């Protein structure tokens with residue numbers, strides 16, 4: 001059984017970001033496929049309510065959000081670094097551009113383009129996720145603007161590659177390549193007409209082929225039941241608390257995303273730093289687990 005269990009689904013763009021990082025690092029990992037819409041009982045048994053994809057599990061440690069997943073991959077498996085030029089702070093900051101700004105443009109173009117072909121069950125699920133109407137018809141009206149935005153974002157990637165370099169920061173691929181790539185992969189795979197958006201980014205298609213050819217490392221399939229068994233029969237890591245959170249140490253807290261999918265996860269604060277928050281919780285099916293979140297984009301409430 002591989003050490004890294006990755007809760008994902010194949011069409012998930014944020015999962016593709018991490019799959020590229022797993023490929024850069026040449027890691028072996030277990031794909032635990034989760035449903036595309038709620039309910040996701042086997043996922044929330046591990047996370048305590050967090051429903052977004054992807055989630056990484058290593059024994060009884062559960063890592064939510066691609067931001068923290070890539071940070072933890074680099075910490076545990078430093079070989080084939082995700083930061084070939086150093087610059088790890090900038091590379092993580094660059095993720096917020098791709099995860100928030102470029103991703104929202106990609107969503108509007110794809111679902112505005114698909115219009116009434118989007119299944120009603122998906123529309124209802126994503127409305128609940130975002131807390132407002134997920135309305136492909138309204139997105140259609142925004143498509144011209146979003147396409148202009150997407151062309152401009154894609155041009156930034158092309159500018160970066162214009163001196164003939166193979167990857168965004170030089171000869172070797174890293175996190176910024178995964179960040180830049182996954183939304184374009186999403187556009188290509190979910191809505192092929194969006195391919196035209198790369199017309200004005202001459203260096204992007206060949207770079208995309210290079211990133212694609214990195215692959216995803218060695219993938220195995222693991223059942224959701226087996227992943228729960230591993231959590232239940234393992235011990236989570238212990239952590240330390242940042243001094244500014246000292247008053248909350250060992251207290252019951254709630255952690256929630258601040259953008260969408262804001263379901264709060266409750267448990268005892270057992271770890272924190274400028275980069276993460278960790279809470280311990282018990283679950284009848286997963287046993288004692290520690291659930292880790294990035295600090296950026298997540299609120300901590302007592």
Ligand SMILES: N[C@@H](CCC(=O)N[C@@H](CS)C(=O)NCC(=O)O)C(=O)O
Nearest residue numbers: 012013014036052053054065066067
């Ligand atoms: N900031 C999160 C965003 C994750 C996200 O939005 N994931 C999408 C799938 S790619 C999602 O969870 N959609 C709702 C769902 O799958 O239930 C991350 O970086 O992991």
